[in-house]
Amino acid sequence: MLDHLVYATPELDRTVEELAGRGIALSPGGPHPGLGTRNHLAALGGSAFLEVIGPDPEQPDPATPRPFGVDELTAPRLVTWAIQVPDLDTALDRARALGHEPGDAVPMSRRRPDGVLLAWRLAFPPDNEGGLVPFVIGWGDTPHPSRTAAPGTSLLSLRGEHPDPQRLGRVLAALGAELEVTEAAEPALVAELATASGTVVLR
Template identity: 90%
Template sequence: MDHLDHLVYATPELGRTVEELTGRGIALSPGGPHPGLGTRNHLAALGDHAFLEVIGPDPDQPEPATPRPFGIDELIAPRLVTWAIQVPDLDLALERARAAGHEPGDAVPMSRRRPDGVLLSWRLAFPPDNQGGLIPFVIGWGDTPHPSRGAATGTRLVSLRGEHPDPGRLGLVFAALDTELEVTEAAEPALVAELATVSGTVVLR
């Protein structure tokens, strides 16, 4: 199974959401801005080299030329929008997924600078249709230090599951990505994470 890399919790108001999550027991550390995208993030380590990314508009950047990622511009409340799996060889992983019948999207290079000045560079691929966030995007960090190493500790991922009107249709996609996710039937797609924190259990969806 390809390794869970991180969960993406998107919000229209980053400062307020970081304050709210901190109050619920999730310690977060500043990640940094995404130049040109109009966003920045805060991170929490989840154990097993995975992390929670809380991402929202960056007030210190001008309005981006294109919509912010993860549908942030349309959000009216924070939401667990998707998840990512980490692969050692991104190009090979994308090739294998296509051969198995899943279009994972094209690889895109990205970077951001940490508050301590270290430049992180990575490549990722977003699927054209992620089925309401249940189909993960694929990421490769190369030689860059993994963000989970410097993220705030004290939070642990207990479980990750999905809800979807037709869970059966997602099975072949997960197989093509060499990953898995428990998905139960529900009226609307949703990603649900249960986290253990110093203040107790927190559920994000």
């Protein structure tokens, strides 16, 4: 099940303002301690949300590169997506049994602006095929971010472009994920969103 989309940017405040101008309201999510990033969120309907993530100027430069290739970005980009599973370890074992390496589970946490601590576990694949292979996330008992994310936006469609859709389809099947993928020269993830100001396409 789709958990969230990740829209990464080299300048978070500017991108949040730009998206607001296009009709996408975002609420502050919070910093990721030690990673040098923070995020803003928009609910997309159901238990899905849009995460806009970028450098956090209030944190020192991290010891390792910021996640999602933030340090290399020159413009905002829809970099990947996440699927939510009820049992992360079981989902990872199933993917490996079906021939896909989903990565190891890593615990993470951040504190919301209201002080509530969110804690979750996720696994990043060693190769996400240009963002088309989702990472897997399990929230456990923590409150899901979609509950407090800014309303007003809904996801109309999510699709992918890839040089080898059939091979990618086998990887997605190992994860129990579904994504319409068409053949293209370069990988791309494309989301169509409905907002108060009309339709917005992120890629």
